[in-house]
Amino acid sequence: MSDHHDDEHAHEHDRPLSGPALRAKALESLLVEKGLVDPKALDELIDTYETKVGPRNGARIVARAWVDPAYKKRLLEDATAAIAEFGFIGRQGEDMVVLENTPEVRNVVVCTLCSCYPWPVLGLPPVWYKSAPYRARAVIDPRGVLRELGEEVPDGVEVRVWDSTAELRYLVLPERPGGTEGWSEDELAAIVTRDAMIGVARVKLPRRSKR
């Protein structure tokens, strides 16, 4: 799959445009000609989502919650305000809810109807999150999905799936892995992954943890 994409990307500029690429270009030209969009604003929008917003934002929230119990309490009580302390606000993060994983409860976030996702803290969603297999299966067979992704959830643990059907946006606060005692906030943030904040993975120690 990824090889295919790489290949496509490498040849993109050598081939004439076809299909959606052509239609997108025609639509942009029309909208510019009509005076409805400024192409430089499109560049700026793309740059924002490619370079300024992404899961590193969410990782900072998680790391802070792991080291600062007062922050964690604020985060669980009013996630929107606690996340805004970092300046992460706006589109698709207007009303945030943070779900805490514990040894007894695993939270998993999905949007079965479309692709709702907390942009200010995680960036734009990955393809798998927006894909039919995840949207179809996360609610009916969350344990099967997690197993396929390498996560066996013990029978004694409750799996709670959150279907994002409103304008609330969900971020999972994963469990802090053992062996990270005394780590700095930056070191902790570096091991927090996007998939852990969606709820389909645990945060693991790097194989050879460098400190």
Place this chain on the structure above:
Amino acid sequence: MNSVHDMGGMHGMGRVEIEKNEPVFHSEWEARVHALNLACGFHRKWNIDVGRHSRERIPPAEYLGFSYYEKWLRGLEMLLIENGLVTAKELQTGRAESKASGASVLRPSEVAGFLRLRRLARMDDDVPAKFRPGERVLTHNDHPIGHTRLPRYARGKRGVIDRDHGVFIFPDTHATTRDKKPQHCYSVRFAARELWGHQASARDSVHLDLWDDHLDPA
């Protein structure tokens, strides 16, 4: 509407494949389509619920065959025509027949502020809540032909109010008549077995965000 966008619980869709080191966009046109959707939204000719409903109205076979940004491209074309920003003929020929008059266009310097703006799905209206946390509810078994945020898999099911999120725009009307119909939105907890029967774990649950108009006391 009962279409293929309402995917929760469907079989046969295959495995979940996570791509390693996935780029934000897989090609330039995807990035342009994403940005065009945001920049066209700046004209405020439609709201987020009208936008979602446009993609839901893509014919099922096309919806399933499209990549993610192909759906956004098709949805945007529908929105532009239906809301009078471009004509069908202009879209077909790619040539503008008239210039937009007096339209205020999103400029590069305004992008950061535009994205940080809180769009108001949450409302200040003083509407009483019909339910309190802990109360048992039964979801409506309605099959509206328009937009709804109550998926098929959770219709006619019994759940418990987990928390009251406050007063929000009701998307089901906002998408079609544009009536905001402010009312309480709740996180409702359903036992996995209530939704899926005995194949599901007795421990597990699914939470959905639903509105007063989706719920009856149980």
